[in-house]
Amino acid sequence: MSINKENLNTEYPSFGNYPKLYPSEVKHWSWRHIPPNFSSFSAKFLPRGFGKSYGDSCLLEGGILLDTTQMNKIISFDRESGIIRAESGISFDELLNFLVPRGYFLPVTPGTKHISLAGAIANDVHGKNHFSAGNFGNHITKFELLRSDGRRLICSPEENKDYFAATIGGLGLSGIITWAEFKCRSSPTPYFYVENIKFRNLDEFFEINEVSEESFPYTVAWIDCTAKGKHLGRGIYNRGRHAEVGKDNIPNKSPKDGAKPFPFEIALINKATTKMFNLLWYNKQIRKKTKGISHYNPFFYPLDGVGGWNKAYGKAGFIQYQFVVPLASGKETVRKILEKISSSGLSSFLVVLKTFGDIPPSGMLSFPMRGITLAVDFAVSRNSLALCRELDVLVNEGGGRLYVAKDSRMKGADFRRYYNNYEEFSKYIDPKITSSFWQRIQEK
Amino acid sequence: MYKKILIFGASSELAHQTAIHFAAPGVHFFLAGREVQKLQTISDDLTAREAKIKTSIYQIDALDFDLHQKLFEDAAAVMDEIDLVIIAHGTLAAQEEIQNNIDDILREYGINCTSVISLSSHAATYFENLGRGTLAVLSSVAGDRGRASNYIYGSAKGAVSLYLQGLRNRLFKSGIKIITIKPGMVRTKMTAHMAASPLFSKPEDVGKGIYKAIISGKDVAYVPGYWKIIMAIIKSIPESIFKKLSL
Numbered sequence: 001m002s003i004n005k006e007n008l009n010t011e012y013p014s015f016g017n018y019p020k021l022y023p024s025e026v027k028h029w030s031w032r033h034i035p036p037n038f039s040s041f042s043a044k045f046l047p048r049g050f051g052k053s054y055g056d057s058c059l060l061e062g063g064i065l066l067d068t069t070q071m072n073k074i075i076s077f078d079r080e081s082g083i084i085r086a087e088s089g090i091s092f093d094e095l096l097n098f099l100v101p102r103g104y105f106l107p108v109t110p111g112t113k114h115i116s117l118a119g120a121i122a123n124d125v126h127g128k129n130h131f132s133a134g135n136f137g138n139h140i141t142k143f144e145l146l147r148s149d150g151r152r153l154i155c156s157p158e159e160n161k162d163y164f165a166a167t168i169g170g171l172g173l174s175g176i177i178t179w180a181e182f183k184c185r186s187s188p189t190p191y192f193y194v195e196n197i198k199f200r201n202l203d204e205f206f207e208i209n210e211v212s213e214e215s216f217p218y219t220v221a222w223i224d225c226t227a228k229g230k231h232l233g234r235g236i237y238n239r240g241r242h243a244e245v246g247k248d249n250i251p252n253k254s255p256k257d258g259a260k261p262f263p264f265e266i267a268l269i270n271k272a273t274t275k276m277f278n279l280l281w282y283n284k285q286i287r288k289k290t291k292g293i294s295h296y297n298p299f300f301y302p303l304d305g306v307g308g309w310n311k312a313y314g315k316a317g318f319i320q321y322q323f324v325v326p327l328a329s330g331k332e333t334v335r336k337i338l339e340k341i342s343s344s345g346l347s348s349f350l351v352v353l354k355t356f357g358d359i360p361p362s363g364m365l366s367f368p369m370r371g372i373t374l375a376v377d378f379a380v381s382r383n384s385l386a387l388c389r390e391l392d393v394l395v396n397e398g399g400g401r402l403y404v405a406k407d408s409r410m411k412g413a414d415f416r417r418y419y420n421n422y423e424e425f426s427k428y429i430d431p432k433i434t435s436s437f438w439q440r441i442q443e444k
Numbered sequence: 445m446y447k448k449i450l451i452f453g454a455s456s457e458l459a460h461q462t463a464i465h466f467a468a469p470g471v472h473f474f475l476a477g478r479e480v481q482k483l484q485t486i487s488d489d490l491t492a493r494e495a496k497i498k499t500s501i502y503q504i505d506a507l508d509f510d511l512h513q514k515l516f517e518d519a520a521a522v523m524d525e526i527d528l529v530i531i532a533h534g535t536l537a538a539q540e541e542i543q544n545n546i547d548d549i550l551r552e553y554g555i556n557c558t559s560v561i562s563l564s565s566h567a568a569t570y571f572e573n574l575g576r577g578t579l580a581v582l583s584s585v586a587g588d589r590g591r592a593s594n595y596i597y598g599s600a601k602g603a604v605s606l607y608l609q610g611l612r613n614r615l616f617k618s619g620i621k622i623i624t625i626k627p628g629m630v631r632t633k634m635t636a637h638m639a640a641s642p643l644f645s646k647p648e649d650v651g652k653g654i655y656k657a658i659i660s661g662k663d664v665a666y667v668p669g670y671w672k673i674i675m676a677i678i679k680s681i682p683e684s685i686f687k688k689l690s691l
């Protein structure tokens with residue numbers, strides 16, 4: 001059942017399609033009571049979800065990818081407490097289809113719903129509500145970890161605590177998550193009350209952000225990365241809360257959730273189109289502030305509505321650069337970085353800015369810390385890679401770190417400094433598991 | 445609405461994705477298949493979705509023809525009655541590996557053709573005695589035309605489709621519905637190893653389509669619907685040309 005490289009090229013890439021690294025084999029795991037026959041594995045392996053990580057943390061060159069997305073059943077659900085237990089390959093999309101009609105919502109969600117429960121744990125993902133809810137891992141009550149020696153460890157904050165902490169944000173390296181349990185938050189409707197506010201520069205962002213975090217659990221901002229000078233850091237601030245029956249005007253028919261196809265394999269995203277895109281988006285909103293009721297799909301997953309947009313960067317693929325810097329030095333670092341980006345002439349489809357709160361993460365290698373985070377993407381090119389190296393310097397000076405889920409290029413030495421639990425974490429790595437990311441950061 | 449549902453091959457991804465939509469208060473699922481633990485996983489999932497259902501698990505291999513009749517007797521006894529039978533089991537062997545081995549071919553035929561016909565025929569007898577009922581069978585678009593790369597599976601499915609067509613015509617007057625489901629290409633355990641293609645559908649979407657076809661009582665349902673057009677084109681190509689295409 002081996003698959004040749006041609007087939008794999010389109011089936012098991014990372015989201016950014018860079019770097020292009022091929023496994024020797026792909027295996028599927030479908031039933032959680034029938035473990036894979038690890039002794040027959042001819043090489044090291046890596047558990048794999050939906051490949052929505054941007055770089056090489058979901059790739060293993062020359063090894064085996066163990067696709068766990070067919071393990072997608074719900075195991076139990078408690079309607080009173082909102083605690084759900086499900087197999088690890090279930091997607092956030094399917095979880096939402098199940099939870100929302102029952103009055104619940106995911107406690108934390110990233111900007112796409114096409115990820116697996118295991119992937120959400122392995123990168124300890126964050127969403128628009130980080131300052132009020134922490135990471136996804138903060139809501140995990142229990143999971144089962146299968147090690148390649150056949151042991152099944154039940155992990156929770158009480159039991160196998162060390163494996164619990166190593167697996168949340170553990171990049172799939174500590175074993176295979178077979179199922180997980182988490183607490184959902186209640187949400188009486190699929191709708192959100194949302195406000196969009198234009199801001200003219202970075203200072204205005206910080207002003208709005210401060211007042212917003214008091215009254216809105218969900219906040220994020222989009223930045224126009226082409227703006228310079230006194231407009232530097234201008235953008236649209238987006239904040240929201242769950243709609244309330246009786247208070248908000250809730251539509252009685254739910255909209256269709258269809259992704260518009262965007263199947264072009266050409267380097268569509270160049271300077272001109274991005275500039276136009278950014279201008280249009282910023283100007284589309286003529287008024288300073290708009291508000292309304294939004295279904296959860298456009299509110300949380302605007303990019304899922306543009307199916308295949310990642311292909312628009314062309315064959316070379318693209319990289320996302322996401323860092324967090326502590327608050328104290330953060331404003332200055334963000335300003336310097338935006339200056340570098342806008343003067344580089346390189347364009348980005350989307351630049352996202354938000355602040356992280358101070359809820360301590362459950363994982364040893366979790367990315368978020370109290371501070372400001374910025375995510376920006378570039379088509380892969382010599383120039384963009386060089387720019388990223390310049391940005392590294394600023395991030396390092398500011399005492400920040402980069403996000404592994406988005407990375408395909410950070411230096412090993414930087415990783416080990418960013419994540420100083422690195423050595424402690426290494427003890428929990430399963431001897432038969434590795435990833436191209438992990439191999440890479442051992443080197444430099 | 446259907447309340448007493450027998451699913452054969454209940455551990456199939458498509459069967460599961462279809463069953464989800466039938467899970468409503470008061471429904472009893474009789475889940476038949478060859479591995480109990482898998483059926484238990486499906487039962488747990490359905491019960492998590494709707495606590496007010498009942499499930500029964502029944503171990504049986506499709507190739508145990510002698511046990512087919514007892515399956516229906518047992519299901520009818522446990523649920524009081526059966527109002528819907530869904531037959532979903534199947535295997536997709538690599539054609540190149542089996543095409544010259546008659547034992548393998550007959551085995552594939554046993555699973556995909558004769559066992560399906562045997563089960564359908566028992567279901568028909570049961571429904572005929574009862575005076576009502578619905579039988580839905582997962583055949584395949586592959587049964588619409590013999591192709592070099594897939595004719596063993598395809599011809600087994602084709603025989604099933606024709607058998608069901610005749611059965612439908614025979615039982616029409618008794619008010620019994622026979623529904624032939626022809627899924628296109630769906631990403632399930634069966635096809636996980638196959639190369640990517642834009643023609644692949646998601647099991648969730650196909651499960652929903654199968655549910656809708658059963659509820660609306662269609663005779664023959666291509667799922668997704670556009671496969672009807674694709675297959676019409678494929679069927680319209682003259683054999684003299686078709687045999688030269690490597691399909």
Ligand SMILES: Cc1cc2nc3c(=O)[nH]c(=O)nc-3n(C[C@H](O)[C@H](O)[C@H](O)COP(=O)(O)OP(=O)(O)OC[C@H]3O[C@@H](n4cnc5c(N)ncnc54)[C@H](O)[C@@H]3O)c2cc1C
Nearest residue numbers: 049050051052053110111116118119122125126171172177
């Ligand atoms: C459009 C878009 C927006 C995004 N927005 C955000 C965001 O707002 N916040 C954020 O935090 N992230 C964000 N991400 C990143 C994404 O949430 C993470 O990369 C996530 O981990 C992807 O999950 P996946 O199922 O695709 O896993 P993959 O990318 O396939 O794998 C991710 C990791 O999970 C491990 N893994 C997979 N299955 C298992 C298993 N069964 N057991 C153990 N380990 C396993 C893999 O080994 C790998 O290390 C975004 C990504 C995209 C494409």
Ligand SMILES: NC(=O)c1ccc[n+]([C@@H]2O[C@H](COP(=O)([O-])OP(=O)(O)OC[C@H]3O[C@@H](n4cnc5c(N)ncnc54)[C@H](OP(=O)(O)O)[C@@H]3O)[C@@H](O)[C@H]2O)c1
Nearest residue numbers: 455456457458505506532533534584627629630632633634
């Ligand atoms: N996927 C597609 O693209 C596609 C397209 C057209 C038609 N179909 C048809 O749809 C049906 C469901 O397939 P699927 O895609 O859901 O695949 P699947 O998940 O692999 O399900 C196949 C099921 O058949 C069962 N089975 C195999 N041999 C059996 C036997 N001897 N006795 C009892 N059960 C047996 C399997 O049971 P175990 O779990 O015990 O192995 C499994 O549950 C099949 O009839 C298939 O031919 C599928």
